[in-house]
Amino acid sequence: MKYKDIELKDNKTQHALELWVEGQRSFIGYELEGDKVYLMHTEVPEEQSGQGIASDLVEKSFVYLEAKNLKVVPACSYVRAYLQRHPDWNRIVAED
Numbered sequence: 001m002k003y004k005d006i007e008l009k010d011n012k013t014q015h016a017l018e019l020w021v022e023g024q025r026s027f028i029g030y031e032l033e034g035d036k037v038y039l040m041h042t043e044v045p046e047e048q049s050g051q052g053i054a055s056d057l058v059e060k061s062f063v064y065l066e067a068k069n070l071k072v073v074p075a076c077s078y079v080r081a082y083l084q085r086h087p088d089w090n091r092i093v094a095e096d
Contacts, residue, residue, distance in 0.1 A: 001059060002052045008060040017061045019053060026053050028061055028076065036094045037070045042078040058082045066092050 009018045016027040026044040030037050039061070044053045058079055065072060071094035074080045083089055 001056050003056040003060075006056075008057070008064055010064070017057070017064065019057045019060065021048060021051075021053055024048055026057050028057060028079070032070075035070055036073050037065055038073040039076050039079045042076050054078060055082060059086075062089050062092060071095075 003019060003021060006019055006021060009020070011018050011027070014027075014029075015031060016029050018025055018027045020026075024045045024047075026048070027042075028039050029041040029043075030039050032038075042054055042057065044057070059082075062072065070092075072079075072092050073094050074083055083093065
C-alpha cells in the first residue's frame with residue numbers, strides 16, 4: 001500500500017471517507033443505512049490519477065468499515081472493480 005502512512009478520515013458531515021494526499025482530497029461518498037454502507041462514488045483529483053490513490057482509499061475504507069462491523073454495498077463501479085481484483089474482501093459485502 002503506497003499511502004499506508006496517510007490516515008483515512010471519516011467526514012461524517014459530508015458522508016465521505018477521505019484520503020488527503022499532498023493537500024488534495026480523494027474520497028468515497030457513502031450513505032449509511034443501519035449496518036450497511038452504500039459506497040456511491042470514488043473520486044481522485046485528475047492530476048493525481050494513476051498513482052494508486054483510489055485503490056489505497058478503497059482498501060483503507062474496507063479495513064475501517066470491517067472494524068466497525070459494517071457491510072458494504074458497492075454502488076460505485078470502481079469499488080466493484082476493486083472487489084473483482086481482491087475477492088477476499090467479498091467477506092464484507094452485504095447479502096442481497
